[in-house]
Amino acid sequence: MPATAEAKTMTIEANGLKIEAKPGEMLLETLRRAGIHVPTLCHIDGLFPSGACRMCVVEIEGRPGLVPSCACPVTDGMKVETHSPRAIRARKTIIELLLANHPDDCLYCVRCDNCELQTMAAELGVRQRRYGNTANKRRYFEDRSSPSIVRDPAKCILCGKCVRICEEVQGVSAIDFGGRGSDSHICTAFEEGLNVSSCVYCGQCVVVCPTGALTEKSYIREVLTAIADPEMTVVVQHAPSVSVTLGEEFGIKPGTDICGIMTAGLRQLGFDRVFDTGFSADLTIMEEASELVHRINTGGVLPMLTSCSPGWIKYVEEFYPDFIPNVSSCKSPMQMLGAVTKSFYAEREGIAPDKIYSVAIMPCTAKKFEAGRAEMGRNGIPDIDAVLTTRELAEMIRMRGLDVTSLKPEAADTPFGERSTAGKIFGATGGVMEAAIRSAYYFLTGHDLEQLKVEAVRGLDGVKEARVNVDGLEVCVAVVNGLGNAAALLEQIRAGRRDIHFIEVMTCPGGCIAGGGQPRTTNLDAVRERMAALYRIDRDEPVRASHHNPSIKRLYEEYLEEPLSHKSHDLLHTHYAERKVMK
Ligand code: SF4
Ligand code: SF4
Numbered sequence: 200m201p202a203t204a205e206a207k208t209m210t211i212e213a214n215g216l217k218i219e220a221k222p223g224e225m226l227l228e229t230l231r232r233a234g235i236h237v238p239t240l241c242h243i244d245g246l247f248p249s250g251a252c253r254m255c256v257v258e259i260e261g262r263p264g265l266v267p268s269c270a271c272p273v274t275d276g277m278k279v280e281t282h283s284p285r286a287i288r289a290r291k292t293i294i295e296l297l298l299a300n301h302p303d304d305c306l307y308c309v310r311c312d313n314c315e316l317q318t319m320a321a322e323l324g325v326r327q328r329r330y331g332n333t334a335n336k337r338r339y340f341e342d343r344s345s346p347s348i349v350r351d352p353a354k355c356i357l358c359g360k361c362v363r364i365c366e367e368v369q370g371v372s373a374i375d376f377g378g379r380g381s382d383s384h385i386c387t388a389f390e391e392g393l394n395v396s397s398c399v400y401c402g403q404c405v406v407v408c409p410t411g412a413l414t415e416k417s418y419i420r421e422v423l424t425a426i427a428d429p430e431m432t433v434v435v436q437h438a439p440s441v442s443v444t445l446g447e448e449f450g451i452k453p454g455t456d457i458c459g460i461m462t463a464g465l466r467q468l469g470f471d472r473v474f475d476t477g478f479s480a481d482l483t484i485m486e487e488a489s490e491l492v493h494r495i496n497t498g499g500v501l502p503m504l505t506s507c508s509p510g511w512i513k514y515v516e517e518f519y520p521d522f523i524p525n526v527s528s529c530k531s532p533m534q535m536l537g538a539v540t541k542s543f544y545a546e547r548e549g550i551a552p553d554k555i556y557s558v559a560i561m562p563c564t565a566k567k568f569e570a571g572r573a574e575m576g577r578n579g580i581p582d583i584d585a586v587l588t589t590r591e592l593a594e595m596i597r598m599r600g601l602d603v604t605s606l607k608p609e610a611a612d613t614p615f616g617e618r619s620t621a622g623k624i625f626g627a628t629g630g631v632m633e634a635a636i637r638s639a640y641y642f643l644t645g646h647d648l649e650q651l652k653v654e655a656v657r658g659l660d661g662v663k664e665a666r667v668n669v670d671g672l673e674v675c676v677a678v679v680n681g682l683g684n685a686a687a688l689l690e691q692i693r694a695g696r697r698d699i700h701f702i703e704v705m706t707c708p709g710g711c712i713a714g715g716g717q718p719r720t721t722n723l724d725a726v727r728e729r730m731a732a733l734y735r736i737d738r739d740e741p742v743r744a745s746h747h748n749p750s751i752k753r754l755y756e757e758y759l760e761e762p763l764s765h766k767s768h769d770l771l772h773t774h775y776a777e778r779k780v781m782k
């Protein structure tokens with residue numbers, strides 16, 4: 200765009216107020232920036248407007264009908280009424296029609312109290328049924344076939360957000376619109392269960408769904424049963440990003456780290472031991488950085504691809520099986536911690552592995568799937584017994600009546616409670632790469648990087664690249680988040696690109712801080728705050744590299760011997776194979 204056009208701003212009038220608009224933006228964006236709330240059920244920031252729900256309609260002077268503000272480019276001098284009686288009446292009618300076909304089971308719905316449909320009905324004063332009756336509602340079966348996601352099409356309002364995220368951001372297209380007219384619904388290929396579809400269980404559709412039509416599969420009951428069993432030692436680990444997001448479920452500002460409070464809360468919930476997945480993120484780096492160094496030194500398969508994001512692993516198995524040899528053999532931090540808990544820790548404490556129930560609090564719905572993979576256990580005993588999302592942990596805390604604001608912070612337990620900040624920044628896109636660079640540099644040169652911060656791999660951009668000089672060798676790294684971005688990079692490599700040594704891939708846009716199991720938000724500022732919190736921790740704490748974590752050194756001295764040892768391979772590494780699914 201020419202410099203003059205870029206510099207030009209416009210003024211519009213909304214509800215009698217003069218507000219500034221940027222050329223090329225849609226009216227909804229302008230109104231939101233000015234703090235004017237216009238409801239929408241189908242809009243996703245950053246994606247092209249679909250205009251499907253019509254909730255954002257407004258009146259514009261000189262135009263005869265109502266106009267969807269999400270799909271209306273601003274023009275200089277435009278005069279807008281966002282809440283005219285006609286606009287409100289139209290929105291109310293839309294909600295009434297949606298409710299006509301909606302099950303009346305709000306009291307039993309997992310989204311009760313945070314359902315966008317329910318909120319809008321309340322805001323618009325919908326207090327009686329005007330259309331439809333209970334006998335004529337569409338009937339659908341709930342799809343509980345997947346280990347991660349539950350689909351309840353009866354609660355679907357056909358906003359299309361799930362379809363768009365799955366196709367346009369993730370490039371998976373596991374779900375789409377099916378049927379016609381009043382029979383329209385969201386379905387998988389051949390109307391099969393999600394478990395046989397190409398779904399990678401990332402849960403990004405769950406995060407954007409405005410109603411209870413898409414939710415995570417809950418394992419709270421199984422965890423409560425284990426806690427109540429006196430024969431079981433119930434251990435819990437929490438992923439690096441969870442402590443900076445959990446607070447949002449209790450009205451605490453996004454980006455507030457409540458790690459100590461969360462640990463205290465987990466003990467009150469009845470967990471016998473609280474471990475930090477940040478510890479095993481450090482362990483992952485020890486193994487992964489060593490594997491990278493080994494591949495570089497021995498002419499192994501490059502670029503090496505990270506393996507800690509389970510949605511990404513399933514995606515490679517299904518869509519890019521030719522890249523399986525590039526994927527690191529390291530298990531994810533969650534699985535590594537599960538494995539050393541049921542081996543080293545079990546032996547040390549004299550507990551039979553099958554008497555340990557291992558729970559993981561994750562930002563992630565795909566982790567539920569990962570925990571059940573056949574590769575993730577030994578002798579028929581899984582590394583991890585149950586995965587709960589951040590949202591499920593919040594539900595357990597509410598169920599138990601804990602007041603998070605009055606809990607006193609506590610430290611995690613030995614031997615897996617200590618982490619470096621390199622293990623903590625795993626929660627943000629680029630964090631794994633930065634942590635790996637710190638340790639790989641040390642392994643190759645014998646000393647630490649002068650500047651531990653690797654600015655080029657930080658931030659929310661979908662694709663980032665950096666070149667690091669390691670004793671004369673220029674190591675080229677790339678960081679991608681969102682599977683659509685990953686696919687684009689893999690296509691470049693298929694087409695002959697050969698300069699990259701190491702690629703970090705996170706399934707979820709932004710990484711785990713915006714994972715499918717996190718407190719629901721579509722506000723990018725909240726995601727930025729979560730990321731900033733992790734980097735503040737990295738800035739402020741003294742131990743900033745995985746290889747300097749004292750508990751990691753002890754684990755190698757006492758048990759694993761060294762990275763890539765026989766024992767490490769047995770416990771901490773695995774392999775993957777091509778996966779055929781219905782597409
Ligand atoms: S979980 Fe992810 S892959 Fe599966 S349907 Fe939802 S967005 Fe698509
Ligand atoms: S399942 Fe949810 S996100 Fe998808 S179309 Fe239905 S209401 Fe919208």
Ligand code: SF4
Binds near residue numbers: 401510705710711713
């Ligand atoms: S990016 Fe994080 S939350 Fe998303 S699938 Fe990967 S591990 Fe799970």
